Amino acid sequence: MRGKFIVLEGLDRSGKSTQVDRLIQRLEQDGPARLQKFPDRTTSIGKMIDAYLQSKTEMDDRAIHLLFSANRWECSKRIREDIAKGITVVADRYAFSGIAFSAAKGLPFDYCLAPDEGLPLPDVVINLSLSPEDAAKRGQYGEEKYETLDMQERTRAQFKLVAREMERRHPGRWKDVDAAGSVEEVGERIRQVVGVEVDTELGQLWM
Ligand code: Z5A
Numbered sequence: 001m002r003g004k005f006i007v008l009e010g011l012d013r014s015g016k017s018t019q020v021d022r023l024i025q026r027l028e029q030d031g032p033a034r035l036q037k038f039p040d041r042t043t044s045i046g047k048m049i050d051a052y053l054q055s056k057t058e059m060d061d062r063a064i065h066l067l068f069s070a071n072r073w074e075c076s077k078r079i080r081e082d083i084a085k086g087i088t089v090v091a092d093r094y095a096f097s098g099i100a101f102s103a104a105k106g107l108p109f110d111y112c113l114a115p116d117e118g119l120p121l122p123d124v125v126i127n128l129s130l131s132p133e134d135a136a137k138r139g140q141y142g143e144e145k146y147e148t149l150d151m152q153e154r155t156r157a158q159f160k161l162v163a164r165e166m167e168r169r170h171p172g173r174w175k176d177v178d179a180a181g182s183v184e185e186v187g188e189r190i191r192q193v194v195g196v197e198v199d200t201e202l203g204q205l206w207m
């Protein structure tokens, strides 16, 4: 039996990394599971992305968009191979962040979507949604590029369009999960949506 491909998405500080770690620990009780973080900052492309996010280098908006996508493509072979071997892969962000953040900067939505076409299709996308008020309670914005209120608000609006596109192209896979409440409460909500039945074959995104 193949592994599942599970993606966690959501705005800054919605608790993705916290919940991804918890989810992997729980999944490992039933079989092998591993984390795939995006951006994967360890590869040579990932190092360019890291420098950009830390404002150490400047980059054209389209160039950085394509690098984020290239970073997913370079990891996609291993994702497919692991899933075929029965390993469940849990991604901390994926193509949906890629579209939402770049479209929030003003790039055309369809342009943002195109480079990821054909990537492994997640069996389920858990979108952690948090109101601006609850997000603000989780501390100040950090030092990185997109961590401003204005950018986060525009990204929030784009995530809604991404959700609609997913529902149109791959119905039933996008799950909005309320990220307010304790770590345990959010974890329990995720547990309830993650037990999805999967198709025999891993699909292709946007196809
Ligand atoms: N980006 C892009 O533009 N294009 C792309 O294609 C991709 C990404 C893939 C870096 O991402 C940036 O890259 C990101 C989008 C862009 N820019 N922004 N913004 P990243 O994933 O490296 O960012 P991060 O800093 O690791 O993650 P995050 O979004 O900021 O946080 P999170 O993972 O969602 O949350 P967390 O680390 O689990 O928790 C945040 C804090 O809240 C922490 O102190 C926790 O202890 C606390 N927390 C967690 N859960 C709770 C609950 N339930 N209650 C109270 N407090 C909580």
Ligand code: MG
Pocket (backbone or CB within 6 Å): 016, 017, 018, 092
């Ligand atoms: Mg994180």
